[in-house]
Amino acid sequence: MAPQEHPSGTTQPRPNTVLDPVCGMFVDPATARGSAEYRGTTYYFCSPRCEQRFKDEPEKYLAPKSTQGLVALGTGVTEKSKRAAPPPSEHERHQTVTYICPMDPEVRESNPGPCPVCGMALEPETIEYTCPMHPEISRSGPGECPVCGMALEPRRIAGVHEEDDSELRSMQRRFWVSVALSVPLLIVSMAVPPEKLPLGWYAWLQFALATPVVLWGGWPFFQRGWASLVNRSLNMFTLIAMGTGAAYVYSAVAALLPGILPDSVRHPDGTAEVYFEVSGVIVTLVLLGQVLELRARKQTRGAMRALLDLAPKTARRVRPDGGDEEIPLEHVSQGDRLRVRPGDRVPVDGIVEEGRSSVDESMITGEPIPEEKQLGSAVIGGTINQNGSFIMRTEKVGSETLLAQIVRMVAEAQRTRAPIQSLADKVAAYFVPAVVLIAVLTFLTWLLVGPEPQFAHALVNAVAVLIIACPCALGLATPMAIMVGTGRGAHAGILIKNAEALEALEKVDTLVFDKTGTLTEGKPRITTVVSTGVVTEQELLRLAATLERASEHPLAAAIVKGAVERGYPLGSANAVNFQSITGKGVVGKVDGREIVIGNPSLFADMNINAGALGTQADDFRRHGHTVVLVAVDHKAAGIIAIS
Numbered sequence: 001m002a003p004q005e006h007p008s009g010t011t012q013p014r015p016n017t018v019l020d021p022v023c024g025m026f027v028d029p030a031t032a033r034g035s036a037e038y039r040g041t042t043y044y045f046c047s048p049r050c051e052q053r054f055k056d057e058p059e060k061y062l063a064p065k066s067t068q069g070l071v072a073l074g075t076g077v078t079e080k081s082k083r084a085a086p087p088p089s090e091h092e093r094h095q096t097v098t099y100i101c102p103m104d105p106e107v108r109e110s111n112p113g114p115c116p117v118c119g120m121a122l123e124p125e126t127i128e129y130t131c132p133m134h135p136e137i138s139r140s141g142p143g144e145c146p147v148c149g150m151a152l153e154p155r156r157i158a159g160v161h162e163e164d165d166s167e168l169r170s171m172q173r174r175f176w177v178s179v180a181l182s183v184p185l186l187i188v189s190m191a192v193p194p195e196k197l198p199l200g201w202y203a204w205l206q207f208a209l210a211t212p213v214v215l216w217g218g219w220p221f222f223q224r225g226w227a228s229l230v231n232r233s234l235n236m237f238t239l240i241a242m243g244t245g246a247a248y249v250y251s252a253v254a255a256l257l258p259g260i261l262p263d264s265v266r267h268p269d270g271t272a273e274v275y276f277e278v279s280g281v282i283v284t285l286v287l288l289g290q291v292l293e294l295r296a297r298k299q300t301r302g303a304m305r306a307l308l309d310l311a312p313k314t315a316r317r318v319r320p321d322g323g324d325e326e327i328p329l330e331h332v333s334q335g336d337r338l339r340v341r342p343g344d345r346v347p348v349d350g351i352v353e354e355g356r357s358s359v360d361e362s363m364i365t366g367e368p369i370p371e372e373k374q375l376g377s378a379v380i381g382g383t384i385n386q387n388g389s390f391i392m393r394t395e396k397v398g399s400e401t402l403l404a405q406i407v408r409m410v411a412e413a414q415r416t417r418a419p420i421q422s423l424a425d426k427v428a429a430y431f432v433p434a435v436v437l438i439a440v441l442t443f444l445t446w447l448l449v450g451p452e453p454q455f456a457h458a459l460v461n462a463v464a465v466l467i468i469a470c471p472c473a474l475g476l477a478t479p480m481a482i483m484v485g486t487g488r489g490a491h492a493g494i495l496i497k498n499a500e501a502l503e504a505l506e507k508v509d510t511l512v513f514d515k516t517g518t519l520t521e522g523k524p525r526i527t528t529v530v531s532t533g534v535v536t537e538q539e540l541l542r543l544a545a546t547l548e549r550a551s552e553h554p555l556a557a558a559i560v561k562g563a564v565e566r567g568y569p570l571g572s573a574n575a576v577n578f579q580s581i582t583g584k585g586v587v588g589k590v591d592g593r594e595i596v597i598g599n600p601s602l603f604a605d606m607n608i609n610a611g612a613l614g615t616q617a618d619d620f621r622r623h624g625h626t627v628v629l630v631a632v633d634h635k636a637a638g639i640i641a642i643s
Contacts, residue, residue, distance in 0.1 A: 018043075021061040022050035038062075056139065145227075168294040171220075175287040178217035182277075182284040185209040189277040203255035203274045210276035214248045218283035220290075234432035240286055242436070243466035248279040250459050273456050278463060306491065307407050310363060310382035315347035316340075318391060336394045340385045342552075348381040349396040356582040357388025358553065364402065369524065369626060370554060372583045387552040388582065410486055410495060419500060431469075439465040524554055526562030527625060528641040530616060540638045542568045544597055544630050546590045550578045555628060556586070558642050559597075581605075585628070596631040603629055603636070610636050 017026040021043055029035070032044035034051030038058045045051040054061055129152035131137040131145035139152055188205055218240075225241025228234050253260065254272035266272045316324050318337040332338070332348055340346055346359065358370035361383045365371075370386050373379060379392055382403045398404065439462045446458035482499045489496050496502050531537045545563035548556035549570070563570060575595070578588035584605070585598015596606055600617070603610050608631045610617075617627040617639055625641040 020044065020046045020050055022053050165294075165298055168291070168298060171287060171290045171294055174217040174220075175284065175291050178213045178280070178284040178287055181209045181213050182280045185213070185280050186277050189274075203251075203258075203271060206274055206276040207252060207255045210248065210251070210280040213280040213283050214244060217287060218244055218279075221283070221286060234436070236432075238432055239435060239466045239469060240282070242439075243463045244279040244282050246459065246466070247275045247282075247463045251276045251279070273453070275460060275463070278460075307403065307410075310345065311401070311403055312345045312347055316344075330398070332394055332397050334394055334397055337391055338394060339389070339391050340379075341389050342385060342387050344385050346379045346381050346383050346385060346392070348394050349401045350379055350392040350394040352377045352379060352390050353393050355388060355390030357390050358386040358582075360384040360386060374583070386554075406495060409497070410489075412498075419503060435465065435469040438469075439463075524558035524626065524642050526558060526640060527643045528620070529638065530613075530641075531638040532611075532613065532636055534632050534635050534637040537638070538566075538568055540630055540632075541566065541640070542570060543590050543593065543595055543632065544628075544640060546570050547575045547578070547586060547588050547595045547597060550575050550588070551580055551586050553580075555626065555642055559628070559640060562640075594631075594633050596634075597628055600629065603631065606631070606634070608634055608636060613639050 017028050020027050022045060027033075027044050027046045029044045032046070034045040034048050036043055036045070036051055036055055036058075038054075043054060045054065129139045131152055137145050137152070145152060185206060188202075188209070192202070221237050222241045222245065224235075224237035225245075228238045251274040254274050255276075258266055258270060258272040311329060313329055314326050315329055315332050315336075316339045317327050317332070318339050319325055324339055329347055337353065338347055338350070340357075342357070352373050352375055354375070356372070356374045358372050359379060360370045361367065361380060363382060364380055371377075373388075373390060380403070381396075381401045396402070399408070442465050443458045443462035446461050447454050450457045482502060485502050486496045486499075496505075526541075529537045529541050531540050535543070541559070541563045545560045545568070548559045560570075575588040575590050578586065580586050581598065581602060584602035585596065587594075587596050587598075587602075587606070589595065596602065596608060600610060600614060610629060613629060613636050617629065620627045620639070620641045625643045628640045628642065630637050630640060
């Protein structure tokens with residue numbers, strides 16, 4: 001029996017149980033599968049998964065949400081009664097939470113509560129986040145990479161409504177504000193002589209313009225640079241932070257407290273040279289690079305979300321009483337019977353149980369001709385039903401569908417590392433410390449033997465070494481190339497298995513394909529019309545096109561279009577007694593003549609002798625054509641080859 005549910009969404013507590021702060025399930029401390037101590041209080045968990053989540057981010061679960069309280073061991077007092085829940089973050093407002101059962105992961109609900117299968121409390125589905133430059137980094141929520149400081153990205157590609165581009169928007173704001181301040185800063189420093197301004201104003205004006213750029217616009221780079229030092233993983237942000245920081249700090253001292261600097265770096269009027277434009281412009285340019293990078297990553301994720309969006313948002317489920325009900329796609333379960341109408345997209349993977357139709361599977365196979373479906377045929381989620389209607393039984397839903405597996409494979413390929421990246425990693429491990437050492441040696445050399453003012457020259461040249469040697473390309477070029485390459489490939493229908501395959505593709509000079517249908521425009525077109533003499537080729541095509549006007553099949557559309565392009569008048573004549581025979585062809589009357597159009601199986605059913613047309617049709621098929629047989633008044637009249 002499922003446990004009774006509280007209005008709060010948690011299950012009814014049994015004696016001597018406490019609340020799991022992660023999933024809201026009541027557990028017995030004696031049989032709990034995990035425990036953790038935090039700030040003097042012991043918390044118990046229903047599973048190791050909940051325990052690990054709590055250890056990763058304890059504050060996240062100690063600050064209760066609207067449907068979750070926290071019960072300390074033995075007290076029964078919820079923290080919810082002590083303090084108000086904080087407002088949701090921007091990421092939480094834009095993300096739809098899906099709840100899954102820890103015992104039955106196929107159960108997916110949009111609201112918390114007990115599992116309809118086993119009665120256990122549903123847990124919020126955790127989306128793992130990883131670093132685009134360090135795929136080995138994995139976290140249960142968004143944040144920054146502890147190695148390089150870059151923003152973590154979700155492993156699972158979410159729907160469009162779940163897109164979180166807050167980092168891109170933040171970088172864009174910082175960039176445009178920095179541009180607005182850096183341009184006048186550059187003009188003042190390069191084009192305005194100091195003597196044109198009152199004494200001291202020259203340095204103060206640059207200080208006012210550069211400070212927001214460096215301290216606000218460049219703050220993410222200082223955070224990442226500090227993280228690289230703390231984690232002993234020096235990278236490009238280490239050099240950016242050190243270079244821009246050194247230039248800004250020296251300039252700020254020269255502007256605010258020039259008297260503490262050596263006489264050798266001061267002008268006769270007591271002022272000192274400042275280099276605010278160096279730090280400001282460098283921060284602005286790096287921000288531009290970050291904006292371009294984030295845009296490229298967003299477009300790449302958009303290509304995969306476009307694949308996910310091929311699946312419909314709703315499905316039409318057949319109730320036990322025979323009626324239909326429209327439900328959200330995430331509520332479809334394995335074994336449900338779904339009705340697919342003409343023009344609908346197939347919701348999920350399954351098997352046809354009733355009805356017949358043709359389904360456009362070009363998004364999967366690349367074949368332009370729809371696949372005929374009947375009892376027992378497999379259908380794939382996201383493909384397009386054509387002119388028939390059928391009822392299917394679902395076999396795979398959610399992440400198990402072929403479409404979801406394709407998206408997951410592309411996402412995993414984007415996070416794989418190409419062989420050349422291992423070389424880049426080895427080089428970077430020595431390159432960044434070497435650059436720092438060279439910058440220090442440069443500073444000391446100019447300070448000891450350089451021309452006057454020695455300190456100023458030493459600082460400028462040391463900063464120049466740090467900035468110019470910034471290994472942006474070394475750290476980002478290969479990961480970005482892989483991400484954009486696999487994303488663009490997915491958008492074009494090309495799936496790349498991993499980064500190693502993408503790197504090896506550069507050496508390929510010959511492509512061998514086993515199909516011709518996958519290398520076409522995907523639009524069937526008449527290539528040849530052959531007549532046996534019963535009617536002329538023009539009359540054969542005119543009669544066939546007139547009959548096919550009543551059909552919705554893609555081959556029928558190709559025949560009609562071919563007749564119109566050749567200028568054959570179809571007139572106002574309409575076919576009578578039109579009948580479409582699924583998987584075989586069509587029959588009907590045009591101008592009082594019996595017309596049969598289809599494959600050899602239809603000719604056999606109609607007792608029509610194809611004669612030599614069968615051999616000709618086989619020749620066309622061997623060359624990649626689709627062949628349609630045409631009979632007039634029960635006599636084989638010709639063939640129409642379509643490619």
